[in-house]
Amino acid sequence: MVGFRQQLLMTSDENGTGTPDNIYGYSSFGSGPPPVALTAGTTPAPTALNNPVLMTIHAGIGGATAGATGTVSLIVSDQGNNSLSFHNPMTGNVQNTYTDSNLNRPHSTAILGNRMYVANYGANNILIYSLTGTNPTYLSSFNTNVSNPTDLMFDGNGFLYVTMEGTGTGTVERYNPAGVFQSTFFTGLSVAKSLIISGNGSSQNNPVLPTGTSNGSFLFGNVGTGRWFDPPTNPGYDFAMTDSNGFASIDSLPLGFSGGMSVTASNGTLTNTYTGLNGGDGVDFTAFFGAGGATTFSVNGINPLTDPMDPTAFPIALSFTSKIASFSMTPQVVPEAGSGL
Numbered sequence: 001m002v003g004f005r006q007q008l009l010m011t012s013d014e015n016g017t018g019t020p021d022n023i024y025g026y027s028s029f030g031s032g033p034p035p036v037a038l039t040a041g042t043t044p045a046p047t048a049l050n051n052p053v054l055m056t057i058h059a060g061i062g063g064a065t066a067g068a069t070g071t072v073s074l075i076v077s078d079q080g081n082n083s084l085s086f087h088n089p090m091t092g093n094v095q096n097t098y099t100d101s102n103l104n105r106p107h108s109t110a111i112l113g114n115r116m117y118v119a120n121y122g123a124n125n126i127l128i129y130s131l132t133g134t135n136p137t138y139l140s141s142f143n144t145n146v147s148n149p150t151d152l153m154f155d156g157n158g159f160l161y162v163t164m165e166g167t168g169t170g171t172v173e174r175y176n177p178a179g180v181f182q183s184t185f186f187t188g189l190s191v192a193k194s195l196i197i198s199g200n201g202s203s204q205n206n207p208v209l210p211t212g213t214s215n216g217s218f219l220f221g222n223v224g225t226g227r228w229f230d231p232p233t234n235p236g237y238d239f240a241m242t243d244s245n246g247f248a249s250i251d252s253l254p255l256g257f258s259g260g261m262s263v264t265a266s267n268g269t270l271t272n273t274y275t276g277l278n279g280g281d282g283v284d285f286t287a288f289f290g291a292g293g294a295t296t297f298s299v300n301g302i303n304p305l306t307d308p309m310d311p312t313a314f315p316i317a318l319s320f321t322s323k324i325a326s327f328s329m330t331p332q333v334v335p336e337a338g339s340g341l
Contacts (some may be wrong), residue, residue: 219328260301282317
């Protein structure tokens with residue numbers, strides 16, 4: 001099951017009754033309406049799902065596969081069709097369906113920056129794809145200690161953890177982003193199927209929290225690119241790199257916030273402002289500032305205001321100009337009426 005904050009809960013029906021097998025969406029407000037099968041879509045024409053397994057929510061970093069920058073996609077591992085199916089998580093409309101000769105009963109996907117990693121169950125390997133083009137582009141694979149991989153997920157520092165199914169011998173293995181084996185994390189698991197890493201920044205519901213504070217700023221030190229980050233919220237935030245790297249993009253502003261947000265960014269020489277932004281929208285800083293991206297940016301006009309003590313109130317998905325970077329996030333404090341400030 002995948003949670004999509006303030007919008008839907010989704011679950012796969014691997015052996016669903018009827019044809020095709022379905023992904024069901026539920027409202028997360030109250031009891032919600034009856035489940036709706038997310039198999040609709042006309043562009044491209046939908047392909048019947050066949051034993052879908054696990055799903056990933058992805059804030060598009062670029063390329064039509066997962067939509068333009070800031071577009072959110074639900075990636076379904078469709079093992080029976082040896083394919084990956086990209087859907088609009090709100091409507092179920094198909095954004096794209098992708099298959100190639102490398103995919104063999106894919107069970108799960110994980111995203112790091114503009115790369116997608118696939119747990120390729122039937123071939124006992126992990127596939128790596130680029131998501132910068134119209135379709136995923138196969139880059140490489142690795143198979144050290146990989147046996148019937150069922151799920152995979154990155155932690156907040158960019159290390160990949162993979163569950164190997166087994167029957168009383170299941171394991172969780174740890175790799176770096178290049179696929180180089182690091183260590184065996186767990187052993188002796190009984191039919192390991194799925195994996196959740198708390199606070200790893202993989203989704204809006206599971207953001208990386210600050211590593212510290214300094215002079216009113218929330219600090220994120222040596223964190224991986226392509227993650228969701230979240231401090232307590234305010235009407236706006238000022239972001240600044242604390243090392244020599246840059247912000248490549250805002251991959252997604254959080255859903256559940258109304259329009260009218262704006263972003264002002266600078267690289268120390270040039271400044272640009274992006275207006276009329278909604279939850280789910282993104283900003284590609286490199287399109288204006290070049291490969292070095294922006295060194296500072298501000299998000300303004302956040303609405304509605306939320307509890308500043310809630311550490312999951314305003315997660316934001318960011319990519320950097322490097323795989324690892326450090327930055328600060330400073331709340332724009334608005335004085336209360338009558339405070340005299």
